[in-house]
Amino acid sequence: MTAAPPGLDAAPPGPAEDAPAAGAAADLAGARRTAALRSAALLGGLAAALVLAALTAAGVGAYPVPLPEVAGSVLHRLGLPLGPLPDQIAQTVLWEVRAPRVLLALLVGACLGGAGALMQGVFANPLAEPGVIGVSSGAAVGAVVVIFFGLSAFGYWTVILAAFAAGMATTLFVYACSRSGGRTEVVTLLLMGVAVNALAGAVIGLFVNFSQNAELQSITQWQLGSVGAANWAKVLAILPFAVLGCAAAPLFARRLDLLALGEGPARHLGVDVERLRMALIVLVALLTSAAVAFAGVVTFVGLVVPHMIRMVAGPGHRLLIPGGVLGGALVVVLADLAARTVAAPAEIPLGVLTALIGGPFFFYLLRRTRARHGGWA
């Protein structure tokens, strides 16, 4: 037995000695309040930008409608008789053509941004994204099968359900194959993505090859990613999945933070890691396949958006998840606006556009990750 070093026998602290600790605790509480204010400001700003972007996008096009009239029309529909009303043709354009498209873009973006944030959390890896690791193309295979065979047992939900089943299977497969010893190596994960994307691409190519004209167009539109075929039925079909997924995602925020410490430490802090992982995989597959079912493969949104949020506000998931949802929605609404206006009257496919912007960003992330790991080997 050894004596404790002098001056450090663990006598209970007196009130005087507690004072600095209490001060430090108050500092921590203060820092947390500041952070909470910053988070609220960021989320509020994103939400406001999203509303503005959606109204603007609804007004822009071959038949332009000024922003005040768009806002007025929306307010009237919501039962608030405020603002100017557009003419009858503009009303029809707004509500039959543009609104479903903008809303579909918004919901798809919310799903993709949320799925990206969750997936990076569950893999504890900033490069994980449904498109990159092949979950989107996996889900696409499910949807293509439904389109090819003209299945419609559950209406528009048939596509979602098939995409969900395939997306879920792909996520599980990638997850199981890219983990060893409780960790996901970056290289393994990315190579899995390469393999899965190649395989899914081959299967889709096979179906395209044997498709008739009508299916061909719809399958091609999908592979490239687009919300051009939006209508109200599709918006209503994706809505419950998007709302359910985006509402459930924040419930996992604190546990996802703990997962950043690694699986062992998360478990030691009281997280049921196995259950958390399963729940999150289901959620990611749900969000991804909802997006893929109606917009096809729109890549990199789930990669770029959470990364931006992290740069601005840090990696905490309590902000990252709602931020990813709102930011994803904003980005896809804007991207779709650009897709249909930049080369008007022609359209650039949405997925092509996001890949053009997201691709270089992915290169940058790859190089940075590589530098941090000191090479891949």
Place this chain on the structure above:
Amino acid sequence: MRAGRFLPGGRRADAPPHRTPPGEAALTGRGLTVRYGARTVLDGVDADVRAGEVLALVGPNGAGKSTLLSVLAGDLAPASGTVRVHKRPLERWPVNELARRRAVLPQHGAVAFSFTVAEVVAMGRAPWAGTPAAADDDRAVAGALAATATAELAGRRVPTLSGGERARVALARVLAQAAPVLLLDEPTAALDLRHQELVLRIAREHAAAGDAVAVVLHDLGLAAAYADRVAVISRGRIAANGPPATVFSADLLSEVYRHEVEVLPHPRTGAPIVLPVR
């Protein structure tokens, strides 16, 4: 240095329903056997981590120290044998209740994403979310930061820290958890002399406050100075177990480490000093 001062206060409301009386085992392992393929890494090891004591696990590389600690922590399921925490088998504890009773410091504590030090240490309070003890969160975090001399790092992001700073932040997170059983896997490996002493003083203070502490150490001098009991592990078995003064004999250590070792009493304190013959 205000090491560990938060401890009695920070725990007041958090204490689990039944604290282990000093001297009794809070965590026990019986007949623990682990095999990797044909190789037996642990061979029927018994281990008691007692309340009010620091238990040091020492031994040469590959002897099974860290394996034993991961079995005691529940990270690794033994091929046979049982680990009990407060007399209940490990696997029968709900994972969050176990987290309020036992904290674990892993050997490599990489943090994905660039959380701040304050955020990482606050993660140690996760088991108490939704309990009355959550009111103590800020105080426990501030206390853990002060104890590990990391308070001035609170606003820094973890990837910008040095290895030694990260190690202390990881320890702060474990201390903030305020669990009465502490399992520390080589907490001193990345640290300089001053911080090695700091970490083991913290371990001692927690033991003095009634915690059960097990710590894997490479430095036999540290083990001799700070541990109440030392378990010398050799080839998957406990070669000796007892107070450092009786366990640290030149013969035993020379045999276990397969290198000639001298043990001398410190001229002032009489504590054993272990030196390899050079």
